[in-house]
Amino acid sequence: MAQVRRRDEARESGEGGIRTPERGQPPLRDFQSRPFNHSGTSPGRPSVAVGKRPGQSESTGPAPKGGKGSDGGGPTLLLSIDFEDWHQLVRRRVGCSDWERPGPALSRQTDALLALLDELKLRATFFILGMAARAHPGLIEGLAARGHEIGCHGDRHLPVHSQSPGEFASDLRAARATIEQLTGRVPIGYRAPAFSITGTSDWAYDVLAAEGFAYDASAHDTPSLRDRPQAAKGAPHPLELPTGQTLWEFPVAVWHARLGGVPIGGASYWAVLPSTLVLRGLERAGPLAGLYVHPHELDPQPLRPQLGGGAQLKARLHASARAVQRNSARRRAPAMLRAIARRFRLIPYGDAHAQLSGAGGTAA
Numbered sequence: 001m002a003q004v005r006r007r008d009e010a011r012e013s014g015e016g017g018i019r020t021p022e023r024g025q026p027p028l029r030d031f032q033s034r035p036f037n038h039s040g041t042s043p044g045r046p047s048v049a050v051g052k053r054p055g056q057s058e059s060t061g062p063a064p065k066g067g068k069g070s071d072g073g074g075p076t077l078l079l080s081i082d083f084e085d086w087h088q089l090v091r092r093r094v095g096c097s098d099w100e101r102p103g104p105a106l107s108r109q110t111d112a113l114l115a116l117l118d119e120l121k122l123r124a125t126f127f128i129l130g131m132a133a134r135a136h137p138g139l140i141e142g143l144a145a146r147g148h149e150i151g152c153h154g155d156r157h158l159p160v161h162s163q164s165p166g167e168f169a170s171d172l173r174a175a176r177a178t179i180e181q182l183t184g185r186v187p188i189g190y191r192a193p194a195f196s197i198t199g200t201s202d203w204a205y206d207v208l209a210a211e212g213f214a215y216d217a218s219a220h221d222t223p224s225l226r227d228r229p230q231a232a233k234g235a236p237h238p239l240e241l242p243t244g245q246t247l248w249e250f251p252v253a254v255w256h257a258r259l260g261g262v263p264i265g266g267a268s269y270w271a272v273l274p275s276t277l278v279l280r281g282l283e284r285a286g287p288l289a290g291l292y293v294h295p296h297e298l299d300p301q302p303l304r305p306q307l308g309g310g311a312q313l314k315a316r317l318h319a320s321a322r323a324v325q326r327n328s329a330r331r332r333a334p335a336m337l338r339a340i341a342r343r344f345r346l347i348p349y350g351d352a353h354a355q356l357s358g359a360g361g362t363a364a
């Protein structure tokens with residue numbers, strides 16, 4: 001709450017607090033024409049090796065099989081995977097006592113996802129959930145080696161606004177410890193579970209910077225999320241924090257149409273919107289708009305909750321309803337990702353951050 005006051009005061013006074021660009025004045029006017037390098041020799045550094053300070057330059061490693069990254073010729077978009085175990089989350093939600101055991105499908109989902117990224121010659125940012133990584137260490141270890149950026153999705157998938165700043169910092173540290181141990185990388189990017197940094201929990205930006213993160217990818221100006229921070233709107237931009245540190249913010253793609261905002265950055269939206277509308281919206285979503293998919297949305301087989309024999313009927317019905325909802329997104333996600341890749345350049349968040357922050361923090 002204190003952060004909100006600081007930001008409001010900053011807007012009014014023009015000094016102090018977190019400073020963000022005004023909506024409609026993206027700081028990156030020229031980046032659409034900026035020559036992003038999509039090869040394995042990209043100057044970007046999606047993550048850095050253990051022992052280096054976050055933000056230090058490092059090669060991202062080899063590109064996926066096929067060499068160059070995606071270049072659909074259109075505007076550049078940022079591609080991310082919120083890497084989590086759907087079965088863990090749904091079992092916890094319905095109260096299963098053994099919810100933390102590894103889900104039965106993440107391995108299959110990851111294989112399908114990586115095969116699709118290879119097919120499309122894409123590198124992506126994997127925002128990895130700590131508890132999923134611990135349950136599936138073998139899946140995590142290979143991601144960085146394939147040239148993908150390693151980011152952080154927190155540890156327990158708890159809403160940021162439900163935590164205190166200290167609890168949030170502890171969650172970040174737990175996730176990073178797991179991620180660093182399994183990948184040898186220190187993630188510099190973060191995405192909040194369910195985009196849950198709100199106006200009353202925007203102290204999270206200070207915590208992220210204090211914990212060494214260089215950018216946040218949680219801003220999502222969708223009407224379904226209440227209490228959005230002001231920073232959720234607009235193009236990627238630096239947040240100038242009261243500590244003097246800078247945290248870059250990369251919003252999820254939202255098409256601000258005449259009649260209101262249309263979220264189009266995630267596979268759950270692709271399930272219900274005509275593909276032509278999604279593609280048209282992405283053309284107009286603004287610079288470096290963010291896309292996100294989950295491994296379960298690329299599952300070649302239907303999602304089945306598999307709660308175990310002791311689950312009550314209410315829990316079974318709830319889990320089944322969630323499976324039906326997710327299966328509709330799962331059916332369309334691969335084709336939509338192919339269509340988007342044909343039309344747009346898709347790069348990891350870290351590549352964009354490296355170029356923008358390397359340009360001095362503003363391109364306006």
Ligand SMILES: [Zn+2]
Nearest residue numbers: 082084193194
């Ligand atoms: Zn998530």
